[in-house]
Amino acid sequence: MKTVSEAVIKRLPRYYRHLKRLQLSGVERVSSKRLAEFMDITASQVRQDFSNFGGFGQQGYGYDVSKLVDELREILGLAERHNIVIIGAGNIGRALAGYVGFQKEGFYVTALFDVDVKNTEIDGVPVYHIDEFERFVNSEKVDVAVIATKSDGALEVKDRIIKVGIKSIWNFAPVSLDVPDDVTVESINMSESLYVLSYKMKSGNTK
């Protein structure tokens, strides 16, 4: 498949969200123009974006909402089941374990790991000591590892994740992670997001 730019990739989940909303409210078709309004981009951009994947519309008609939802689900890999383990059972780890939205799209949290096990389960997810991490991963199918530790532990945890063979890391620790080429990292850095807000508050940059 032709390489798709980062900018386009970041828009895909937003298309998906808006289209699911339209689908839920019974809308059957949508033009690039209308979809663009929801997305706050241009109609050209919508058509360019979809043409990266072959183009799903029909001249004179627009796009079939349900078809587009299905295509995006496929493109985003939401049609498959993904098993997730979370390392770090602090506030963030627990919040993620309890987040019900993931399961709807095929993401299942199958275990939490921590250096200090206080509960045997959290929101129905079993909690294990970090010492059991490798054994668990080797016996269960694990697709994604979430780093929900403090910065201090994050690098060591990353090394263990890579060593045990997990290829996808969802990182919540405020650190940069160097990984081999075949490993994918996606980070959420809450401090950085807050600082961006702080900057914009100050500068009056409201866009």
Place this chain on the structure above:
Amino acid sequence: MKTVSEAVIKRLPRYYRHLKRLQLSGVERVSSKRLAEFMDITASQVRQDFSNFGGFGQQGYGYDVSKLVDELREILGLAERHNIVIIGAGNIGRALAGYVGFQKEGFYVTALFDVDVKNTEIDGVPVYHIDEFERFVNSEKVDVAVIATKSDGALEVKDRIIKVGIKSIWNFAPVSLDVPDDVTVESINMSESLYVLSYKMKSGNTK
């Protein structure tokens, strides 16, 4: 001040993070070349970015780390105190209330609000019924409101935040928020981040 592009703004917190790390480890000066390596960008870009704010370096020498940290702290608005209130005392709201990292940079969570008050405080932060929101905001200084509710409540909460006069919203609900020009919104959408990871896993796009 000249308008700074979104791309540059997003890099500022990362510069800040790397520079603080250098400062902490006793490094006194750094060249654009070395800083660029940490940031995974080019030295040119580093110099271009800083020149947006006037340029803080010295030919033949590079940048004074402590000076740069101070400049960035100022630019990002981290030198001032910011009071934050969180609406929604679910998993995410509680995680944010308990996150110690914010306070170090001047962000203080002064209250949590929820429709269903189970505790009088969480991690030292008082919890109030959402009915008390407007009264609280009118009597205390509040700079930032965090939307940590489910999608359903988010739009109504947004309206109340705007109506009571708070100009900065940090949004964790997976919805798009339309706001007046003088209000700043910064969103963290965890589902979208997870979907991007899912896409990249599938496509082998590891960058």
Place this chain on the structure above:
DNA sequence: TAGATTGTTAATCGATTAACAATC
């Protein structure tokens, strides 16, 4: 058929990169 709207090609815009004179 006439109107609407796509997918794609070309034009524009903005961000990144390269080059280099200035100077510490």
Place this chain on the structure above:
DNA sequence: TAGATTGTTAATCGATTAACAATC
């Protein structure tokens, strides 16, 4: 002084926007 490295100007690259033939 010679070497290092900045800030800035110019060149390049890539993403967004505009235009339009194709066609439902």
